[in-house]
Amino acid sequence: MKKGLLVGVLALGAAMMFGGCGKEYANGEVVVYNWGEYINEDVIEMFEEEYDIEVIYDEFTENEDMYPIINIGEVNYDVVCPSDYMINRMINEGLLAELNYDNIPNIKNIDPTYLKSAEEFDPGNKYAVPYCWGTVGILYNKTMVDEPITSWSAIFDEKYTGEILMIDSVRDGMGIALKYLGYSMNTAEESQLEEAKELLIAQRPFVQGYFVDEVRNKMIGEEAALGVIYSGEAIYTQRENADLEYVVPEEGSNVWIDGWVIPKNAKNKENAEKWINFMCREDIALMNFEEITYSTPNAAARELIEDADIKNSTIAFPDAVTLERCETFKYLGETEEVYLEKWNEMKATQN
Amino acid sequence: MNKREGRLAKQNKLRQLLLSSPYVLWSIGFIILPLVMVVYYGLTSRDGGGFTLENLKLIWEPTHRATLILSVQLSVISTILCLLIAYPLALALRSLRLKSNGFVILLFMLPMWMNFLLRTIAWQNILEKNGVINMLLSAVGLPKLNIINTPTAIVLGMVYDFLPFMIIPIYNVLSKIGDDVIQAAADLGANYFQILWRVILPLSKPGIVSGLTMVFVPSLTTFVISDILGGGNILLIGKVIEQKFKMANDWNAGCGLSLVLMVFIFICMAIVQKYDKDSEGTSVW
Numbered sequence: 001m002k003k004g005l006l007v008g009v010l011a012l013g014a015a016m017m018f019g020g021c022g023k024e025y026a027n028g029e030v031v032v033y034n035w036g037e038y039i040n041e042d043v044i045e046m047f048e049e050e051y052d053i054e055v056i057y058d059e060f061t062e063n064e065d066m067y068p069i070i071n072i073g074e075v076n077y078d079v080v081c082p083s084d085y086m087i088n089r090m091i092n093e094g095l096l097a098e099l100n101y102d103n104i105p106n107i108k109n110i111d112p113t114y115l116k117s118a119e120e121f122d123p124g125n126k127y128a129v130p131y132c133w134g135t136v137g138i139l140y141n142k143t144m145v146d147e148p149i150t151s152w153s154a155i156f157d158e159k160y161t162g163e164i165l166m167i168d169s170v171r172d173g174m175g176i177a178l179k180y181l182g183y184s185m186n187t188a189e190e191s192q193l194e195e196a197k198e199l200l201i202a203q204r205p206f207v208q209g210y211f212v213d214e215v216r217n218k219m220i221g222e223e224a225a226l227g228v229i230y231s232g233e234a235i236y237t238q239r240e241n242a243d244l245e246y247v248v249p250e251e252g253s254n255v256w257i258d259g260w261v262i263p264k265n266a267k268n269k270e271n272a273e274k275w276i277n278f279m280c281r282e283d284i285a286l287m288n289f290e291e292i293t294y295s296t297p298n299a300a301a302r303e304l305i306e307d308a309d310i311k312n313s314t315i316a317f318p319d320a321v322t323l324e325r326c327e328t329f330k331y332l333g334e335t336e337e338v339y340l341e342k343w344n345e346m347k348a349t350q351n
Numbered sequence: 352m353n354k355r356e357g358r359l360a361k362q363n364k365l366r367q368l369l370l371s372s373p374y375v376l377w378s379i380g381f382i383i384l385p386l387v388m389v390v391y392y393g394l395t396s397r398d399g400g401g402f403t404l405e406n407l408k409l410i411w412e413p414t415h416r417a418t419l420i421l422s423v424q425l426s427v428i429s430t431i432l433c434l435l436i437a438y439p440l441a442l443a444l445r446s447l448r449l450k451s452n453g454f455v456i457l458l459f460m461l462p463m464w465m466n467f468l469l470r471t472i473a474w475q476n477i478l479e480k481n482g483v484i485n486m487l488l489s490a491v492g493l494p495k496l497n498i499i500n501t502p503t504a505i506v507l508g509m510v511y512d513f514l515p516f517m518i519i520p521i522y523n524v525l526s527k528i529g530d531d532v533i534q535a536a537a538d539l540g541a542n543y544f545q546i547l548w549r550v551i552l553p554l555s556k557p558g559i560v561s562g563l564t565m566v567f568v569p570s571l572t573t574f575v576i577s578d579i580l581g582g583g584n585i586l587l588i589g590k591v592i593e594q595k596f597k598m599a600n601d602w603n604a605g606c607g608l609s610l611v612l613m614v615f616i617f618i619c620m621a622i623v624q625k626y627d628k629d630s631e632g633t634s635v636w
Contacts, residue, residue: 064597162497168583170598208480209500209582223480337599341414344594347586348417 029054030271033070033077035258036061038132040291047278053271070095073265079272084257085171087128088121089331096127097262103273104129106280113320114297118257120328128259129276132294134231135255135318135326136172137248139215141241144225152180152249155226156199161206165218165227168210170343171329171336172254173200176228179251185327188335197342201349210347219244230256232294234315246315252325257297393606406607415591415608419615422588425502426570429509430517433566434559436510437517441558442551445525456522459515467512471579474508475499478580500582508576509566516565524558525551560623568616588612 025048032044036059044055058077060066063086069075070090082090090096101107107129114130122128140149144163155164155176167173175185177196187193208224215227220240229237234246260276262269278284285301295316296302305311314322332339396403409415444455462470477483478499485495498504528551536546574589581587588608595605 062597064600067600166583204584207584209584211583221479221481337601340594340599344418344586344591345414347583348414348421350417 025054026052028268028271029056030268030275031056031058031076031078031266032275033058033060033066033080035059035081038081038258038292038294040287043278043284043287046284047275051271051274051278053274055275070263073263076265076267077263078266078268079260079262079275081131081258081260083329084118084121084259085329085331087259087261090261090263091122091127092331095264097264097266097269098126099129099262099276100269100273103270104277104280106277109280109282109285109298109300111297111299111302113323114257117255117323117328118259121257121330122259128261129280130257130259130297131279132232132288132292133255133257133297134295135248135322136167136176136228136230136253137234137246138226139219139229139234139237139244139246140226141219141222141224142243142245144222144243149226149245149247150250152176152251155228156180156203156206158206160225162208163225164203164207165215165224166203166207166210167215167228168212170340172228173210174339174343175254175329177203179249179253179327182251185254186330186332188332188338190338193338193342197346200343200346204346204349231315231318232292235293235310235313238315248318248322248326250325252327255323255326255328257328389606389609391606392602393610395603397601397603406603407611409604409607410611415588418586418588418591419612421502421585422571423615425506425587426509426567429506429513429570430563430567432506432510433514433517434562437514437521437562438559441518441522441525442547444522445528456519459518463515468575468579471508471512471576474504474511475579478504478507499580500584502581502585504580505577505585508580509570509573512576513566513569516569517562520561520565521555521558524555528554563623564620567619571616572612 030053032055034057038059044057047053048055060069063083066080066082067086067090070077070080071093087096110130114133115125117133118125118128118130138149138152138154140154145154145160154160155166167176171185174193174196177199178185178187178192181192181195181199183189183192183196211218211227215229216233216237218224219227219229220237222241222243229246231246231248234244237244238246260279262272262276266272279288280298282298282300282304285296285298286304289296289298289301289305293316302311302317310316393406394402394404396405410419447455475482478496479485480495480497480499482499484498488495498507532550532554533546536550541549572589574587574593577585577587577590592605592608592612595601595608599605
């Protein structure tokens with residue numbers, strides 16, 4: 001009863017949003033759960049028309065918001081788009097259904113490099129199809145620094161006191177410190193984590209603040225010289241402020257992949273696979289890329305990009321050498337709490 | 352006669368039950384039940400679910416203790432600032448003796464009609480390095496202020512957001528103190544400060560107490576203001592609890608810390624109330 005009501009409300013919302021009020025769909029529905037502002041909305045309508053399937057579209061802001069909802073299973077989502085380490089966790093906890101690739105022929109469009117990267121968290125590519133990907137790096141204002149930035153050392157440099165925007169995310173923040181120290185971003189070694197914490201404590205006096213989404217606007221508004229940011233945001237900031245430059249530091253960084261997965265309790269698995277297949281189609285992937293500017297793993301779509309600057313942008317499509325230095329996050333189980341603990345110890349230090 | 356009274360009483364009881372039932376249902380569903388769940392999670396262990404006090408003891412971890420102390424410091428400072436601003440203002444408003452005090456109340460309520468998040472984000476833009484205040488300062492050749500992302504900015508945000516909760520109860524109480532009481536005190540030779548200290552202040556205590564509560568509690572538990580104006584620099588206990596739920600996915604620890612915080616608030620309030628009652632005994636009445 002409760003479930004029916006909730007889905008009903010969602011359906012009503014979707015119906016009002018896309019003006020499909022009262023329309024009958026011959027092939028049922030598909031309930032999609034994606035990140036906010038992470039799709040070109042025209043694509044949803046195109047899917048509805050082509051497949052005669054009603055799309056009930058819902059959004060989340062963080063992996064951690066999405067996880068309990070899928071875990072409790074109160075609402076039956078058919079297709080969800082979590083990040084790498086979360087997919088890893090959901091596989092381990094048996095929350096996902098294996099994909100039937102017979103229904104996803106467009107997988108051929110996905111660059112094998114990314115499928116290989118995805119194997120780090122989804123061995124055999126059994127559960128997830130890459131949707132978007134990117135790196136974490138430094139966005140800097142060329143007029144406010146006196147040398148080209150190439151290393152994480154810049155954000156640990158006293159010289160830039162008050163000019164550094166650090167990322168306010170436990171795994172990313174700790175990961176950067178670990179990478180700078182030459183360790184893995186997925187380490188479980190207590191001593192390495194402790195070292196990373198000490199480094200971050202030493203960095204604290206130089207940092208203007210810890211942010212996630214605000215970095216974009218603050219860098220455009222020249223509030224700081226250096227900021228840690230996701231690559232997908234970097235292209236947008238450069239359009240707004242030509243002095244900004246993005247770099248993946250030489251010590252390496254995090255490369256993340258968000259992928260489509262199907263929860264075990266999905267009611268419309270075949271429709272979900274049709275959705276995933278549709279998302280992999282080159283023209284659709286291109287439409288999405290142009291709207292959200294996050295890198296697409298779709299090789300066929302990249303070929304279709306007309307703007308040569310973007311097609312060959314090292315921000316959107318870093319070269320293989322850069323990527324080789326990067327790691328994806330893995331779900332670390334109990335160790336995740338040690339990361340959080342160290343991060344909070346750093347945050348609670350007044351120096 | 353007796354029979355009739357009995358029937359009336361019965362009717363009264365029924366009416367009470369009917370009238371209160373919407374709220375009773377509401378409070379069972381949305382106050383008591385969640386509270387029971389918080390207590391249950393807070394007192395059970397994460398694996399297995401046996402009874403434990405471990406979640407409460409978490410507050411003694413240095414990180415958590417430090418964030419609690421900092422939260423208390425900041426919320427006490429902002430509560431006192433609110434009181435210092437609100438009380439004289441309420442006094443001034445009272446002496447204005449406005450015919451329609453609705454207008455005055457409206458002035459304080461008006462900003463509250465806008466979303467609280469929006470107003471806090473506005474403060475961020477005002478205080479920023481290249482924000483409104485610093486633009487004005489540098490326009491007249493003064494050095495820039497560095498307020499954003501410091502505890503000062505958080506206190507400022509708290510005072511701004513919660514000030515109406517202090518003004519309104521104090522103003523309500525003050526406006527109900529009759530002029531005759533004050534005139535009587537003046538007749539008996541009290542000067543203005545004696546009237547203020549020995550008559551008005553004791554009489555307005557209920558307003559002060561409810562103002563203190565309404566400012567202190569949200570200040571102590573906020574994590575939004577510290578996020579927006581503190582730039583992630585200042586970790587408060589509210590944020591730690593949020594992280595326990597969302598990041599660590601450890602509801603038991605989150606509930607345990609919430610319980611400690613609740614007990615802490617109860618104790619603070621009990622002290623204020625007790626002081627209030629004590630002083631009533633020694634007042635002129």
